[in-house]
Amino acid sequence: MKQIRYTPEQKLWALEQMKPPLNRTVVELAKETGITAVTLRTWRDAARQEGQCVPAGQPRERWSSTRKFQAVLQTAPLSEEETATYCRTRGILPEQLQQWRQACEQANGGAGPVHEQGRVISADTQQQLRNLERELQRKTEALAEAAALLVLRKKADAIWGKDEDV
Structure with missing residues (x-):
């Protein structure tokens, strides 16, 4: 060949x-x-x-968590200008690096329960939510009791007839 x-x-x-x-x-x-x-x-x-920065052709969206974490660690002590140079040579955006940094900072934060939409719920909001749920339960029970009393009254009226002097 x-x-x-x-x-x-x-x-x-x-x-x-x-x-x-x-x-x-x-x-x-x-x-x-x-x-x-x-x-x-x-x-x-x-x-x-030879020391040239030639990426492996892997898009920045597919970087592994380890590579993202390493990028955050490597750029932590750098100035803004040095960070921009780092990003340019690696083919990533400074905004993405900032997002990765925030994700790393929040990784072990134990921020608490997460709402259905993915937002973290504060302690005050949790307490307020519990109070509202209790109040809703109490009102539901009261409504069920009132409905039961109305049904009983109708049955009593049907059996003994309507009593006008009460």
């Missing part, structure tokens, strides 16, 4: 396509250029060994 030689310009262009902000995948580039995926991966890995 004949080995194809690629020019340094082709290699450089392919590496630039794999870097942020384009972040094109190896498979996508292989289909477009005709360069084998194995060759592109080899170039990418060699560039990483």
Whole structure:
């Protein structure tokens, strides 16, 4: 099998396509250029060994929890400008990094019960909710008792007739 030689310009262009902000995948580039995926991966890995930031082509939405946590840890001591540079080289948005940071901060917060819509309920709101539920239960019981008394009165009237002097 004949080995194809690629020019340094082709290699450089392919590496630039794999870097942020384009972040094109190896498979996508292989289909477009005709360069084998194995060759592109080899170039990418060699560039990483040289210290260049060439992501694996994995979209930031599919980053694992571990990678997100590592990104938060790595950027915690950085200034805003350094964080922006970090985000740019990794192909992520600063807003996403901020969301990840907030998620990490709230991970072990023990914020309390969560409402149906996913919001955390405060202690005051919980107490108010319990009071309202008790009041609703009391009123439901009172209504059931009143309905039972009305039914009994109708039955008594049906049996003995209507008593007008009461």
